Amino acid sequence: LASPSNLDLTVEINRGRDSGVSPGMPVVTGAGLVGRVMDVSRTRATVLLVSNPTSSVGVRLAATGEVGVASGRGARSPLQVDNVDPAAKVTPDEPVVTSGLQQSIYPPGIPVGRVRTAKVPPEAVQQEVTVEPIVDLRRLTFVKVLQWSARP
Template sequence: MPVVTGEGLIGKVVEVGENRSVVALLSSGTFRVGFSVVGTAAIGIAQGTGSDGSLRGSNIDSRQAVTVGAIAATSGLAGSPFPPNLPIGTITAVRTNEAALESTVDISMFANLNDLVYADVVLWKPAG
């Protein structure tokens, strides 16, 4: 289940106990989430870099216009554990490999993981 703050996605519940839950943070190097670039047809996979607040997005069709300052949000594609349009962050860099027809981006998370007080669990079940 997705975990969010008022700023956006911060992670997902990976373990549930009687009185607690364990959350994998979006910034973790093992965390992956499908994303879309708001206002475009661009989609990709974002992965945590292991440092707070930073993600790397890959597998983006380089023919899609992606610009610095654009907003990344969950794509919610079929089978995704996340609903569509949960805010993730802002695109801070775009690198294009024309030979591979692929772009990669850096994403700065909206949520500050070093200043969390409250978080909400989104009770959402993927279709299917």
């Protein structure tokens, strides 16, 4: 695994097309989600980390089953989860996993993180939820690329 680049928003791995890697494939560690393959050459690939502001991941709150979309906010910031029903009971430290809903880039059930904060502003149409990524994206050593493609 090469060192992080673009202010820790992507990483380069030493596997590419010759190893069966293609754009869009999920990348994980034993702990959980790292991101997805963005670009591929014959022997290398660039991985877009979940912390990247251009990254979005369909997620499910494990305790409530509520679904939302987690977006990156930078290398040292929690993920922001949008589209969570304001009536849902979201609790700090609640596990968050990939939803795997139709056309998802990611298979269901991959750990993403734990709820850091959840609040409902007055008259809000969604909760303000932040999630601490489960994987320390600044200390990646080994990752695994999953042979997964989105379901239609």
